[in-house]
Amino acid sequence: MMKEDLVEIEFTLNGSTIKLKVKPNETLLDVLRHRLKLTGAKKGCDTGECGACTVLMDGKPVNSCLILAPKANGKDVLTIEGLGSRDTLHPLQEALINSNAVQCGFCIPGIIMSAKALLDEDPNPTREDVQEAISGNLCRCTGYVPIIEAILEASKKNSEKK
């Protein structure tokens, strides 16, 4: 790869500004996982069908495996690593832990990001709204039901806080 074929991008990642030279043929998922060592977003299919790679871009969920790295230029990207911490969990994270809705966990970072985008837009979703919001996140372990319940639980807690 010739040096001049690299593209310089600048974007906000989990609240901080990042400047990177990226290869145009690598995806945002590759950049996150290999360059930036943020391995929370997962590669489940690499073709935008499973949602395990979901991150938020300007507050909306995207399949990072379908975003060529230069497209992130100028965007505001949020990954699971930027959401909560061991001491300050996001209500979604707390709800998922407390309800034992997490099994193998591979789909979970992606689902949390999709659910966060939903709750940011609609703090009082219905069950159908939640199903639609995570319809792009496949899960094979849980059958979705405990996860849907946890998301609804988190939305109630969120509303109670306000």
Place this chain on the structure above:
Amino acid sequence: MALRTIKPFKYFQPSTLVELLPLVEKFGSEGKIMAGGTDLVVQLKTREVPPLKYIFDIENIEELHYIRDEGETLRIGSMVKLRTLKASPVIRKKTFILAEAVRSMATPQIRTMGTIGGNLCNASPGADTAPPLLSLGARLKILSTKGERIVPIENFFASVKRTALRSGELVTEIIVPCQPDGYGGAFMKVGRRVGHDISVANVAVVVKLKKDCVEDVRIALGSVAPTPMRAIETEAFLKGKACDQGNITRAAEIASTEIRPISDIRASAEYRRDVVKSLIEMAIQRAAERIRGR
């Protein structure tokens, strides 16, 4: 369909059309325009699209992101995201069947990046934005260094995954006549599961009734021919007839003979022919109800 890494290419991200067009003119034959990337990136990985020398990312061309309400017409920039269309009050109000189609498409993630222009230019026979635009009589504004041309959407799709675009051209705008007063419309699709799926068949209908007689009707279908299509004979049959069950059923029959469905891994031609009839019946009924309901 082996999954592969994407081979290197030279990447351009012009910020204006003036920057873009000469690039596409010069390098277009060895490259592709990338809109949201949700189709192209997959196709590069499966090598459905062979390795490219150039990619022109039009994401940041501000001039392509707009929805303009001109009263009886909406002008939609080709880069408008499906998500934006889904949430847009003016789309919902004036071209409801387009909103109805977008709501049923893909997943939240794909809708964030996917664009209306991209969906049309990918030209899948089952593209969900196509039937509503066909039935509303949309036109596409196509631009190149040589100038601008307007192509009615019914002339835009050439065959499976092929459009009327020539090298060096891009779609900049979709000109959509608003659903006129007195018309009702409906979009419906059939998939293989309750969750979102690629359309096995889809239909958009707009209809105008006068004393419960069909004064005007336009029916567009997807996934039942190499390209999205208008059911011309069906429309001709219905015009002037009473909008009753008998005529609707007869119309659906005619439609099932107009279409050229194939059998593929998603569905057989037999199933498509059958289900198209039901879709048309239900769509016409729903469209008619929506007029009467007002």
Place this chain on the structure above:
Amino acid sequence: MKSMTEAGYRIFGKSIPKRDSMDKVLGAARYADDLEFPGMLYAKLLRSKHPHAKVLRVDTSRAESLPGIRAVITAEDVPLNAYGYNFKDQVVFAQDKVRYMGDPIAAVAAENEEIAEEALEFIDVEYEALPAVFDPREALRPNAPKVHEGGNLCFHRKIRFGDVEEGLRLSDKIIEDSFSTGKMEHCHLEPHTGVAVFNDQEGLTIWSSWAMLFNVHGELARILKMPSSKIRLIHAACGGGFGGRNEVSLEPYIALLAMKTRRPVKMAWTREEEFTGSTTRHSYFLEYKTGVKKDGTLLSREVSMISDNGAYTQLGESQITKASIFAPGPYKIPHVKVDGYLVYTNNTVGGAMRGFGVPQVMAAVESHMDHIAEILGVDPLELRLRNALESGDRIATGQMLHNEQLKVTLARASEAAGWEKPYKKETGVPHIKRGRGIACMLYPIGLTEKPNPSAAVVKVNPDGSAVVLVGSADMGQGSDTVLSQIAAEALGMPLDTVALVSGDTKITPHCSGSVASRVTYATGNAIRRAADKAKGMLFEIAAEKLSVSTEALEAEDGWVSVKNTPKKCISIGTLAFTSYQLNGKPVVATAYFNPPNTLLDPETGQGDPFPAYVSATQIAEVEVDTKTGLAKVVRITAAHDVGRAVNPELVRGQITGGILMGLGQALTEEILLEEGRTLNPNFTDYLIPTAMDAPEIDAIIVESDEPTGPFGAKGLGEATNIATAPAIINAINDAVGIRIRELPATPEKILLALRKAPKRH
């Protein structure tokens, strides 16, 4: 019967939050692909382009000379090029023949993924295509192309119980049915991924995830001709198994490449390779013939079934054995004959997938039962209650059941679903019809016909905390948490003082696998035994100190006390310290548990194949769109017998997860193969259920004390996806009078069947 809280358990029976949830919601759990090592290379596999062909020549020289390629290996590089669970008929690399399109021929290790992929195109392979066979029924014909030298009948399981001819003679009605089920894929979200590191001091270390860690360990040692003590498999965080991680997959390739290059090597299979190159769920053709009395009493059942094993045996004959045992369904039937034929074809390899043959047979037999109910004019629930197995009854292998809860599950599910109540088939939308269906099932705990022990080591540290070592890998279902609960309860210690290490072939003792729904039972029992031994050492000291006999003592919450005299107590810490530091006896205890089973007689299938069984009933409510054929599952009521639930929320998670997998089996999932080529190796066209497909689920845990299980527990990991498909199929029939006999019941199949059916009203 005492409930858990009545019985006084403080940790067992509680919905303790899983230990790994925190890491997982933070994105901090480390799955194999998250691991990176300095100098790591990337490996790719070259797979066969033909479903059946001679391999005349493999020339890797062009690939080897590409910049960035560090090694290329083929069959010549494999010390022992054969493996397989029972029959060693599978190869690491195809040598003279390829038998399916996923068969590996060569592997490369390169500086990056892109170069590795490129290099595959530079490996020249000369094939001579051979006639191939894809339909297992064709494969049984005398002149069919032979996949293996010995012929295409890999294995034939026979069950003979009573005399079916006699049974038929006594029957009032004889009902026959044919069914088929499609090939399915596990679709665990994490693709097969592994990293191998080799050096002369430590030998070979591989990070990946496996359900049968020790099986793969042993196979790898044989393949590499290395002592297994020089091979270490470490189970990383696992993105789901469902049976797809039981056998050797990518280990030999990364091992050999790491050994050749002396650099770490990572291989990650693509999602496509998961469909084309990993094991799948066997497809089945099933024929049923049942003799029944007018009142619904089953007298005779004959089953003949053909299972498409694909190119290699893997766990095939254990799988068809299990399927054959349960093919008659969970019923008392005096005369049973089952013939299960396991057949080689040039299709993708059949392995183990959640239920191991039983989801297929249960889908058939429970649909068949419903058909029988229809013919007799009997309520489907009634028919099942009349014939359901009970304690003291014998299954078709002659084994007598104990603690059988099937009727309880039938009662609880039907009550919760309001089965007796009148039910409206009209939905308000004329073309959408509602229907209900019931299905039940029986499923065992433990491996089929093999000893399958689990061992456990319990160490009590001088401060009174404990470390438990088990070989059982946590596949995501929460076994680490569940086993910790059992350990803490058994030791009488607070849960947060018990650490558990699992899934490391160097450190942890052997386990036959996180398979066959056996971990809670077998490893739980091993832990219990080891804990009792450790506790015994502590009690000896306590008995002396408190001047009582050891029988008078109990342990709870970190204290050993005299029963009914809680004030007379000593902390476990004090006792452990005393034992180790003062008496010179470290508190370390080892134990194992082997679920008792016997081999089945090869001619009659008679024997006691499993130590315990679980049963369940599921009732599905569906709405069928008669214009499109689309079936929507609205609600599932599921009652599952689990013995005692160690962690009720995790039990519920298995029920909800299994139900959605069963829903996929019923309605949408099938690997489509044409001339050995997978047509839908992706999620766009192999449709697994999404969140929008999820029905409402009423999960009922039916508890009882299993005398042979740890604190009365059994298991349920697979049971949950077995009754679902037939319940849905039966519900569709109830809604629209169509019985789909070829799964999956896609909208197309339903609609076209509706068109062909005589009008109902």
